[in-house]
Amino acid sequence: MPKVGEAWIKSPGKRAFEVAAVGSLSPAIGGAALSTVVLLSASQKPGRVTHHAARSLYPGHIFSMQKFGDPDSNSRVQRLCHQAMIDELPQALDVLRGSMSLFGPRADKPDHIVKLFGAIEGTELQKRWLEARSEQKPGIISSYSVHSHTHNLEGTPEYVRFSGSEEEVLRQNAIIRARLDVQDFEQASFAHDRQLLVSAGQMVLGNYHHYAESHLPPLQALRNERT
Numbered sequence: 162m163p164k165v166g167e168a169w170i171k172s173p174g175k176r177a178f179e180v181a182a183v184g185s186l187s188p189a190i191g192g193a194a195l196s197t198v199v200l201l202s203a204s205q206k207p208g209r210v211t212h213h214a215a216r217s218l219y220p221g222h223i224f225s226m227q228k229f230g231d232p233d234s235n236s237r238v239q240r241l242c243h244q245a246m247i248d249e250l251p252q253a254l255d256v257l258r259g260s261m262s263l264f265g266p267r268a269d270k271p272d273h274i275v276k277l278f279g280a281i282e283g284t285e286l287q288k289r290w291l292e293a294r295s296e297q298k299p300g301i302i303s304s305y306s307v308h309s310h311t312h313n314l315e316g317t318p319e320y321v322r323f324s325g326s327e328e329e330v331l332r333q334n335a336i337i338r339a340r341l342d343v344q345d346f347e348q349a350s351f352a353h354d355r356q357l358l359v360s361a362g363q364m365v366l367g368n369y370h371h372y373a374e375s376h377l378p379p380l381q382a383l384r385n386e387r388t
């Protein structure tokens with residue numbers, strides 16, 4: 162009988178599937194990483210090709226995550242990196258090391274996580290959300306990450322979009338995020354992770370096409386004017 166939920170999450174099968182998935186994608190990941198380093202080196206401050214960011218899964222939990230790019234930059238390259246999740250390529254190494262999961266709950270800035278959990282404090286959903294997150298490693302792909310990036314084509318970080326927002330907006334976002342994380346936790350399985358991988362691929366391609374359609378034609382027109 163296929164393992165489901167926490168049994169699958171903590172099984173050798175999940176670990177083997179994630180290593181195999183990252184390994185099979187290693188040529189593409191390596192090529193994209195090299196291209197990203199070249200583009201970032203040419204468009205941003207020296208020494209800021211990668212940076213370490215403090216992240217959290219739940220209040221009181223903090224770890225360091227490596228990402229491509231300069232967090233203070235708003236260049237086209239940086240926005241494309243975030244929009245297509247290219248800035249997260251260094252985390253593939255963390256998956257291979259075992260400190261992160263390919264499929265699991267997305268971490269966020271510690272102060273934003275505190276606000277999200279506080280927005281639904283005292284509810285049964287918050288209790289289930291805390292349980293789901295505390296039983297897993299930080300992940301790269303989740304139902305919420307696909308949902309968030311699909312509905313955020315400009316690639317603006319969540320902690321920026323919801324910073325200073327009205328209480329109800331933050332609460333509604335916390336509810337959506339909590340429900341999707343709990344769903345991933347309870348329905349975790351080989352089939353569920355495989356579908357997440359497919360959905361993430363479709364999301365990345367869709368967001369890249371949107372970015373290309375929005376930014377490449379104006380850039381090409383500008384080049385034509387100069388020539």
